[in-house]
Amino acid sequence: MPVRLTLVLINRVVHCLLLLFMAVPTSACTIFVLTDAQRTLFFNNEDYSNPATRMWFLPAGKGYFGCAYVGFDDGWAQGGVNTKGLAFDWVAGFDEKWVPTSAMKRVQGNPSERMLETCATVDDAIAFYQKNLEPSFSYAKILIADKTGASIIIGAENGKLHIDRSSQSRGFGYGGQTLSKSLSAAPKPTLANGIPILQACLQEGIYATKYSTVYDLRMGEISLFSLANNQEEVKLNLANELAKGGHYYKIPEIREELVQVPMPLLPLMKRFLWEGYPPIANIDPAITQRIKSILERVAQGRLQESDFTPEFWKGISAAQQESQAELAKLGKLLSLTLLERQQTANQSSYLYCIDFENATILQRFTLDGQDRVAMIKSEAAEQKNELKKREK
Structure with a gap:
């Protein structure tokens, strides 16, 4: 990696992600629920x-x-299911006025992840979104369903939170017309009935x-398909997967990875970057203050040559x-927390969780024997939810 890029990576990672996610399709993804007194199935096509x-x-x-x-691969969940039988997914492409109330709190990380990890029913989810800020409602709607078959679609309407409740099979998104026709026949909640609907709603x-x-949602079973490639179902059990500990799969390679040692979660997949x-113990407070001062001087455009090795x-x-200019986009520097310290004969390495107003970053600083910065490397970056665009 070029030396120049390593310095600006602290903010360039976030900046590039923001530019990438600003392009949201007009209407993407198809979500629907099939339910009756015995079973509730939650279906989704992920289009992006x-x-x-x-x-x-x-x-x-x-x-x-x-x-x-x-x-x-950015670790920002687009959908999910929990052990209580609650599931969610999003459809983007709307354009709504959304004026959150002043009482709504901003949560750390992805609001829908915070919702899923703490809510057991759609009523819990309603209470969560009434209390906590979700900026995505200005351009996206979320479908949430629980194991009883109750579902809600939450979005914005006339500047306010709009909640549409139902206990019937329903859905929306890219395949809206197909859904209207298919669901009017009140199909029973089976894979045999739902998969053809997903196939008919595939986007190209x-x-x-x-x-x-x-x-x-009642049995805790997960079925994964690549319908466009005519690949067979991959079936997983939520409880069994969670018993393996935190881990992840690359979906295109999941068949091979299921028989291998599970891959540990990447920083962006954890609940919080610092987990x-x-x-x-911060036994080198002078180093932390030095790093903070360097970041402040970057923001002022007044770097000092004495802080760095000649090569860097x-x-x-x-x-x-x-x-x-790039650092300014991250907003005010709020805090630095030391997470890891490594020492060799000629160098020392310090990993910090750096919290800015608009992003949280894991940043590693390598110092030489004279405590001059020899390398800066960004290991993970998470945008605050006001900046994050949903990818569909």
């Missing part, structure tokens, strides 16, 4: 341009349920359907204005 699809599992912890999520082109999922790091300085000195 990114082929790097993922499924990941987070076991339960104190105060939150075990969950399975689906999405892409740049936002072609990347995968299809079915959740059995998994044991508490560490050669690569970054001409990029100060660019770095300053």
Whole structure:
């Protein structure tokens, strides 16, 4: 990686992701629920341009349920199901006025992940979104269903939160016309009835359907399909997967990965970026203050040559204005938390969780024997939810 890029990566990662996700298709993804007194199935076609699809599992912890999520390689869940039989997914492409109330709280990370890990029913989900901010409602609607067959579609209407409740089979999205026709016949909730509907709602082109999922909300079974490629069902059990601990699959390679040692969660797939790091004493507060001062000088466009090794300085000195402009997009620097410290004979490495107003970043700083910065490497970056665009 070029030296110059390593400095601006602290903000360039977030900036590039933002630009990428601003392009939302007019109407994408198809979601529907089939339900009766015995069974509730939640169906989804995931339509988007990114082929790097993922499924990941987070076991339960104190105060939150075990969950399975689906999405892409940025770790921002687009849909999921929990151990209480609650599932959600999104359809983007709307254009609504949305004025959240001043009482709504901003949550850390992805609001729908925070919802799924703490809610057991659609009533719980309603209460969550009445209290917590979800910026996506200005251009997207969420379908949430629980194992009783109750479902809600939440979005914005006339600036306010709009909640549409039902206990019948229903759906919406890209395949809306097909759904209206198919669901009018009141099909029983079976895979045999639902899969042909998903197939009829497949999207082609740049936002072609990347995968299809079915959740059995009472049994905790997950069915995964690549219908566009005519691949057979991959069946998973939520409880069994959670018993393996936190892990993920690359959906295109899931058949091979299921017989291999599970891959540990990437930082962006964890509940929070800093999870998994044991508490560490900050025995070098002067180093932390030095790193903070360097970041502040980047924001001011006033880097000092003495803070860096000669080789690193050669690569970054001409990029100060660019770095300053990019860092400004992250907003105010709120805090630095030391997560990891490594020491060798000639260098020391410090991993920090850096919280900005608009993003949280895991950033590693490598210092030489004179405590000069020799390398800056971004290991993960998560945008705050006001900036994040849903990918469908």
